[in-house]
Amino acid sequence: MKTFLTLLGREVKSFFYSPIAYVVLFYFLFLSGFNFYTQVSIMNGFPTELTVVEAFFMPALFWFPFILSFPLITMRVYSEEFRMGTFETLTTAPVSDVQVVASKFFGVLVFYIILWAPTLISFALFQQVTGRLAANAAGSYWGTYLLLLLMGCFYISVGCLASALTKDQINAATISFTSITVLLFIGFLPDIMNVTAPAIKDLFSYISAIQHMQDFSKGLIDTRPVVWYLSMTALVSYLTLQVFQYRKWKA
Amino acid sequence: MIKVENLTKRYAGITAINNLNFEVEKGEIVGFLGPNGAGKSTTMKILTSYLPATSGRATIAGFDVFEQSIEARRHIGYLPENTPLYTDMRVGEYLRYRANLKGVPGRKVKSNVGDVIELTNLREVERKLIGALSKGYRQRVGLADALVHDPALLILDEPTIGLDPNQIRQVRELIRNLGGKRTVLISTHILPEVEIMCSRVIVIHKGKIRASDTAENLLRNQRTAGSMRIEAKVGADNAADDFLKLPGVKDVTTDQDGDYSIFQLKLEANADPSEEVMSLVSRRQWALRELTRRRPTLEDVFVELTHSDS
Numbered sequence: 001m002k003t004f005l006t007l008l009g010r011e012v013k014s015f016f017y018s019p020i021a022y023v024v025l026f027y028f029l030f031l032s033g034f035n036f037y038t039q040v041s042i043m044n045g046f047p048t049e050l051t052v053v054e055a056f057f058m059p060a061l062f063w064f065p066f067i068l069s070f071p072l073i074t075m076r077v078y079s080e081e082f083r084m085g086t087f088e089t090l091t092t093a094p095v096s097d098v099q100v101v102a103s104k105f106f107g108v109l110v111f112y113i114i115l116w117a118p119t120l121i122s123f124a125l126f127q128q129v130t131g132r133l134a135a136n137a138a139g140s141y142w143g144t145y146l147l148l149l150l151m152g153c154f155y156i157s158v159g160c161l162a163s164a165l166t167k168d169q170i171n172a173a174t175i176s177f178t179s180i181t182v183l184l185f186i187g188f189l190p191d192i193m194n195v196t197a198p199a200i201k202d203l204f205s206y207i208s209a210i211q212h213m214q215d216f217s218k219g220l221i222d223t224r225p226v227v228w229y230l231s232m233t234a235l236v237s238y239l240t241l242q243v244f245q246y247r248k249w250k251a
Numbered sequence: 252m253i254k255v256e257n258l259t260k261r262y263a264g265i266t267a268i269n270n271l272n273f274e275v276e277k278g279e280i281v282g283f284l285g286p287n288g289a290g291k292s293t294t295m296k297i298l299t300s301y302l303p304a305t306s307g308r309a310t311i312a313g314f315d316v317f318e319q320s321i322e323a324r325r326h327i328g329y330l331p332e333n334t335p336l337y338t339d340m341r342v343g344e345y346l347r348y349r350a351n352l353k354g355v356p357g358r359k360v361k362s363n364v365g366d367v368i369e370l371t372n373l374r375e376v377e378r379k380l381i382g383a384l385s386k387g388y389r390q391r392v393g394l395a396d397a398l399v400h401d402p403a404l405l406i407l408d409e410p411t412i413g414l415d416p417n418q419i420r421q422v423r424e425l426i427r428n429l430g431g432k433r434t435v436l437i438s439t440h441i442l443p444e445v446e447i448m449c450s451r452v453i454v455i456h457k458g459k460i461r462a463s464d465t466a467e468n469l470l471r472n473q474r475t476a477g478s479m480r481i482e483a484k485v486g487a488d489n490a491a492d493d494f495l496k497l498p499g500v501k502d503v504t505t506d507q508d509g510d511y512s513i514f515q516l517k518l519e520a521n522a523d524p525s526e527e528v529m530s531l532v533s534r535r536q537w538a539l540r541e542l543t544r545r546r547p548t549l550e551d552v553f554v555e556l557t558h559s560d561s
Contacts, residue, residue: 006351010337017339085335089396092299092331093352094324248301 004099011077011107021111024072028065028115035061036122052126052134054217056119057144063184063210067155070180071173073111074159077104078244082167091248101241105160112152116145139219147216150229151209155180157236164243184209252277252404252434253298257307260293260458267293269458270307275434275451277403280426282449282466283438286557290458291438292332295408298436299329312403325354328397332408334389338382342373342392345381346399353400367395370425387418394422398429405429407437411444423448442549452549456557469552471521479516479525482508482541483532490514490537497527511540 015021039055042048048055056062081087090100123134123141135141155176162176163169187208190201205211212225253275260267268290275281285291296302298309300320309316314323337345346364355363368374371391376384381392390410397405410426411419419441427448429435439445445452446466454462454469462469483490491503494514499522506513518524525544532539 003352003354006348010348014337014339084338085331085333086337087335088296088301088331089329089335089349092301092324092327092329093349094321094354095352096321 003095004103007095007099007103008107008110011103012110014107015073015111018076020072020076024069025115028069029118031061031065032119033122035059036119036126040126051136051140051217053123053140053144054135054214056122057213057217067177067180067184069112069115070155070159071162071177073108073115074156074163074176075169075173076163077108077160078163079167079169079172082247083169087248097241097245097248101160101237101244105157105237105240108156108160109152112156113149116148116152120145135217135219137219139221140217143216143219143221144213146221147212147225150226151212153233154229154236155183157233157240158183161236161240161243164240164247183207187211252279252312253309253436255294255298255307255309258294258297258304258309259306260290260297260302261305266458268297268455271455271458271460273453273460273463275436277434278432279451280429280435280437280449282445282452283436283455284440284442284445284452284553285438285455286440289455289557291455292408294455295329295406295436295438299327299406300324301331325400326403328400328402328405330393330397330405330407330410332412334393336381336389336392336396339380341378341380342384343368343377345392346395349396350399355400363399363401367398370398371395372421386413387415390414390418390422394425403433405433405435405437407435409439410437411439411441419444442553446549454553454556461556462552466549470547470549477518477547478545479518479528480541480543480545481514481516481528481532481539482511483514484510484538484540485512485535486537490535493531493535494528497524497531498522499524 036056038061039059040052043050043052043055050058078087081090091097120141126132126134158179159172159176162179163172165175166172187204187210189195190204195201206224207228212222215222216225253273255271255273258271259269271290271294283291283294293302297304298311298316300316300323303317311323312326314326316323340348343364346367347360350360350363351357368377371394373388373391373395376388381389384392390413394407394410397407405426407426411422414422423444426435426437437449450465452462452464452466452469453460464472481494490512491505491514494500494503494516497516499519500516501519502517504515506515516524516528523544525542528542
């Protein structure tokens with residue numbers, strides 16, 4: 001456990017060694033602030049049934065920075081170690097492969113949480129200033145932020161896998177960006193293809209992130225997406241472990 | 252401390268090391284010699300569990316490097332070739348991180364890091380970013396990292412490469428002082444280094460061990476022997492033929508420097524015809540300017556043992 005915490009500490013700190021953490025944090029806060037401002041302005045002008053929380057997590061202004069954040073925060077986790085050769089010092093220390101893979105994953109997850117936590121301030125401010133609620137019930141916050149965490153786990157594991165596949169960060173970012181975009185928008189596929197068979201529509205809505213967000217931001221916490229994201233995270237992390245070990249044996 | 256049995260490693264079609272057998276006892280400083288691509292680094296990578304062997308086995312302090320890899324790795328301080336380091340960390344911070352990672356107990360981290368910083372002379376750069384350090388300092392940071400958990404065995408892959416002569420001397424001194432307490436396996440192709448530092452030499456070529464002995468024994472037993480250089484005024488005499496008739500002389504080459512002739516005598520193993528040369532010179536009354544005997548060096552041994560397909 002001490003070894004894992006040592007590794008985790010280095011992973012989290014390594015974000016702040018390089019300017020990338022500050023750049024991502026700045027751009028992310030800027031866009032989410034802009035998104036918040038835009039949604040509240042729209043609601044000022046036009047009556048709507050949505051709450052502020054639902055409106056915030058629906059538009060492209062939310063999804064775009066959301067998708068883009070994953071390649072940026074995961075691309076270097078393994079690639080950098082391969083490129084600098086520190087992979088060798090890391091894996092010849094008395095640490096197990098599982099510890100390394102887990103520390104990389106949780107290191108990014110911690111940074112991801114740091115990235116999202118400040119958005120809560122927007123809602124708190126809104127309630128403070130207007131004296132009105134930003135969501136209908138506390139469940140709305142729980143649902144939204146739980147889903148953010150779950151989606152985060154899945155997409156971070158995809159990003160880590162992409163990074164473990166290459167020693168070039170740009171390659172890693174390209175692979176993870178493409179995969180995550182496909183995963184996110186796959187829910188639209190039946191609409192685009194004009195498929196009407198209910199079985200297929202159900203299947204795709206089951207894995208549609210956008211559908212999930214609509215439900216969860218209302219406070220409807222459905223266990224099916226929870227199972228989906230957690231099991232996919234486990235599967236992709238297991239694949240990462242395999243790639244990690246394969247690289248080590250092959251190198 | 253190290254035991255290697257029938258170790259073989261094949262990469263796609265290439266046999267990097269072939270049926271290697273050797274042992275290193277506790278407290279020895281063993282020089283691992285060989286030309287580039289001989290399999291030195293591969294062997295070291297297998298010993299540190301970075302690569303798996305194709306067949307055979309190796310143990311470190313009794314722990315199998317594959318089956319009990321983590322236990323084996325606890326006993327090793329490893330400095331890989333080219334010294335990879337996290338360039339975005341500060342020296343002290345990096346060494347503390349590595350100490351924690353290698354399982355140094357929390358209360359001992361500070362003193363261990365302090366000790367290796369003193370030992371490797373890193374005090375003045377302790378708070379600097381590793382990325383801003385020169386090659387020599389980085390090498391020493393790598394060495395400090397290898398030492399920080401006080402391992403019983405040090406595996407150093409070309410620790411003096413890229414250092415200036417003063418730094419090389421420092422590193423050598425450091426390694427020599429480690430002997431006795433620790434076991435050291437050190438790979439290099441700088442030969443004088445080995446003669447100075449190592450209690451034993453293992454010469455490896457094309458994945459096979461060619462020799463394993465002390466440097467002195469290797470020199471004594473090798474076949475290509477030394478040579479002798481004679482500068483003398485020989486006049487009209489046919490001196491080269493006379494020298495060739497002396498016992499132990501294999502070959503003579505002649506050169507001219509003004510009135511003086513320069514002879515290079517190639518000698519057979521362990522031959523020393525200096526007395527015969529002297530009596531020949533005095534009998535013929537040649538004016539002798541120089542008579543030097545060149546002993547074989549480890550370099551000659553190395554060349555002989557690793558000369559392409561010998």
